[in-house]
Amino acid sequence: MTTPSSPPPPDVVLRDARLPDGSGPVDITVDDGRITAIGTSTTATTVIDCSGDAVIPGLIEPHLHLDKALLDAEEPNPDGTLAAAIEITGRLKAAFTRESVAERAGRLLEQAVTHGTTVIRAQPDVDPIVGLTGLEAMLALRESYADLVDLQVVAFPQEGILRSPGTEDLLVEGLRAGADVVGGCSYQEATLDECREHVDRVFALAERFGVPVDIHADLADDTSDPRYALAEHIADRTRAHGMGGRVTVGHMTSLASLVPDARKRVLGELADAGVAVVVLPMTDMHLGGRNDEVNVRRGIAPVRALLDAGVRTGLSSNNVRNAFTPFGIADVLDVALFLAQTSHLAGPDDMARLVTMATDDAAAIVGRGDRHGLHVGADADLVVLAAPNATEALLARADRRYVLKRGRVVATTERTVQLHRRR
Numbered sequence: 001m002t003t004p005s006s007p008p009p010p011d012v013v014l015r016d017a018r019l020p021d022g023s024g025p026v027d028i029t030v031d032d033g034r035i036t037a038i039g040t041s042t043t044a045t046t047v048i049d050c051s052g053d054a055v056i057p058g059l060i061e062p063h064l065h066l067d068k069a070l071l072d073a074e075e076p077n078p079d080g081t082l083a084a085a086i087e088i089t090g091r092l093k094a095a096f097t098r099e100s101v102a103e104r105a106g107r108l109l110e111q112a113v114t115h116g117t118t119v120i121r122a123q124p125d126v127d128p129i130v131g132l133t134g135l136e137a138m139l140a141l142r143e144s145y146a147d148l149v150d151l152q153v154v155a156f157p158q159e160g161i162l163r164s165p166g167t168e169d170l171l172v173e174g175l176r177a178g179a180d181v182v183g184g185c186s187y188q189e190a191t192l193d194e195c196r197e198h199v200d201r202v203f204a205l206a207e208r209f210g211v212p213v214d215i216h217a218d219l220a221d222d223t224s225d226p227r228y229a230l231a232e233h234i235a236d237r238t239r240a241h242g243m244g245g246r247v248t249v250g251h252m253t254s255l256a257s258l259v260p261d262a263r264k265r266v267l268g269e270l271a272d273a274g275v276a277v278v279v280l281p282m283t284d285m286h287l288g289g290r291n292d293e294v295n296v297r298r299g300i301a302p303v304r305a306l307l308d309a310g311v312r313t314g315l316s317s318n319n320v321r322n323a324f325t326p327f328g329i330a331d332v333l334d335v336a337l338f339l340a341q342t343s344h345l346a347g348p349d350d351m352a353r354l355v356t357m358a359t360d361d362a363a364a365i366v367g368r369g370d371r372h373g374l375h376v377g378a379d380a381d382l383v384v385l386a387a388p389n390a391t392e393a394l395l396a397r398a399d400r401r402y403v404l405k406r407g408r409v410v411a412t413t414e415r416t417v418q419l420h421r422r423r
């Protein structure tokens with residue numbers, strides 16, 4: 001005969017928490033790595049006192065070049081252009097070792113986690129210069145940092161496919177080795193036909209390996225060069241391969257130049273085909289408009305128009321402290337604030353939407369769907385902000401008091417600031 005006993009308490013309760021919009025307070029119960037209740041609670045093995053601060057889902061970096069991070073100490077880019085960035089980085093990566101990549105990437109990854117990032121889609125270069133060194137370093141980090149962050153690895157052909165013979169074989173090798181996503185970099189090809197061929201080969205690899213697509217489509221100021229007007233071709237290929245919801249384009253800054261009729265048509269095609277756009281404002285604005293002598297263009301994809309057209313839209317850091325982007329701290333909320341300031345997105349609804357872009361929308365982009373979010377059943381990837389709601393956190397650059405990955409506290413920040421008045 002067994003003696004009835006009460007079930008063990010849940011693992012964690014986040015007590016006295018507010019929801020991202022400031023409503024609440026509620027208690028968020030976590031058991032076995034997942035959210036099991038949002039409401040009231042009794043007790044738990046670990047109680048985290050949120051003292052009325054807001055909790056948001058874990059932040060996501062859907063587009064981060066971890067392999068090239070923090071290279072500014074080795075060689076900065078005084079010219080500041082995209083061409084110089086590719087040239088300098090091409091030289092530096094010839095000397096990459098798995099250890100050197102892992103050391104820099106690990107430092108940035110840890111920094112991202114302290115800022116509340118729980119999922120990263122990394123974009124290591126794959127080409128005859130660096131081979132699979134960066135990708136293999138990422139695959140190793142995916143295992144060694146699995147307690148802190150879910151890392152997705154893109155096999156990314158930064159130097160192009162047709163203009164860089166040998167790359168396609170390396171992409172195949174990388175996908176066989178376990179890359180999660182096939183990347184593209186169509187703007188590197190010499191002609192419009194070759195850009196289209198590049199896109200077609202990327203989709204063929206996606207179909208062969210059953211993986212999503214993530215293409216660097218362009219970093220151009222406008223579409224006067226037809227190589228930078230590939231949105232409709234990518235939408236068409238997405239439909240043809242039945243890959244709606246599994247295709248992302250990064251940067252695609254040329255979209256900002258489209259006049260209203262063309263914009264309506266092109267964005268409508270992206271929305272209809274299920275192609276997501278990730279904007280990388282810190283890089284895009286830094287590299288864009290370099291030939292404009294007056295009224296320098298901002299170089300950022302038109303976020304409000306994308307959202308209004310129903311295109312799934314995310315944001316990310318892209319590069320941090322290297323020849324492409326000399327700044328950044330791998331903080332998605334910092335990127336969101338920059339986007340608010342540079343894209344006329346500062347209304348109350350806009351601010352809340354920016355946080356959703358950095359969490360729920362990014363989760364859809366990287367294929368996590370319902371596993372992510374502030375709802376029962378989702379992974380307990382959560383961030384306690386030092387602010388009463390998400391908008392205030394964005395504006396005040398609030399600390400991330402607690403970061404939880406699958407219910408375990410993986411980072412904490414406590415800041416003491418004192419003012420010393422003369423009495």
Ligand SMILES: [Zn+2]
Pocket residue numbers: 063065123216250280318319
């Ligand atoms: Zn990029």
